[in-house]
Amino acid sequence: MKLYADRVPLASRQLITDLLVVLWIYLWVRVALGIHDLVEKLAVPGAKLESAGSGIADNLADAGGKVGRVPVVGDQLTKPFTGAADAARSIAEAGHQQQELVDKLALILPLMAIAVPLALVLFLWLPLRLRWIRRASVAAAVRDEPAGRDLLALRALASRPLGELTRLGPDIAQSWRNGDAAAVDALAELELRRLGLRPSRS
Template identity: 80%
Template sequence: MKPYADRFPVALRQLVTDVLVVLWVYLWIRVALWINDVVERLAVPGQKLESAGSGIADNLADAGGKVGRVPVVGDDLTRPFTGAADAARAIADAGHEQQEIVGRLALILPLVAVAVPLALVLFLWLPLRLRWMRRAGIAAAVRDDAAGRDLLALRALAGRPLSELTRLGPDIAQSWRAGDAAAVEALAELELRALGLRVRRR
């Protein structure tokens, strides 16, 4: 496979496009990381809620344990502390649940943000780039052989627009069928130029 064209304008365009694609991917990866950071900051209130709830629940449970030692009325005095400790644990659980939801969002949202740009690169740009590299590599390998020039001429006849073919003459297809060397050369050169490859005069 041939990574870049021989002709300067085409090679420069390919190089600039490749650099822009790499920058495009890098930019979206940075955006995904930024989204991850922003979303993870939303977990801070949940962490504080969990920490505060757990601390209050532990303190209330301690206080309830101490009050429970009071003779006769200890059990009655413990109930409000136990209820408050349970409420504080519920607050801590809510904070923990919020952190889990934020953690899932911090994973999903960056993936969604980077998936579409990467899909455009992988399914649109990359196949076209690889197809050109394969075609250009084959064309560069056969351009010096007589049989290869015939194949390039046939490829030009089959694939180039009619407007380009008619510039070579109204009877270019007939001349190629007749084996006219000048017609074969002109068609082969047309295909090579379309691929951005240097035409080697024979």
């Protein structure tokens, strides 16, 4: 598998681009983790609210239980404590719900932050990189074989701009059809140069 070009300018660009993509992903992961940590801090008031509400509810329920033992009027004295304990439990539940909401946001917001940068890498950069690796690997495997050079020459004839082809000679296509080895090698080298590969050793 050919990961990088043989020619220094293209190989340098490929290496620098790969490093920048890795750095890009790392920075966005750090941003996503930072967003997660920041959002999680919003859960602290909810946790305190839940803890305080639960504590007040328990204390009021305990006090209501003690007041309820008073003869004759105990039941009537318990009602305010029970109502206040229920209100405190509502406050605790509100704190719990706020924490759940913050937990969901702490998951969704970082994913949203990292989704677009990762999509750019996965759907733009990666397909182009894999396509070059596939083409360069095949070209490197066949460049030293006569039939392989002929295929590379055909590829150059089919894909290179006319200006590049005519610089090799006005009758380059006819020369290739006639099996002219020099024309085949010139066209094959043109395709190898486009991929950043060294010419054939033959």
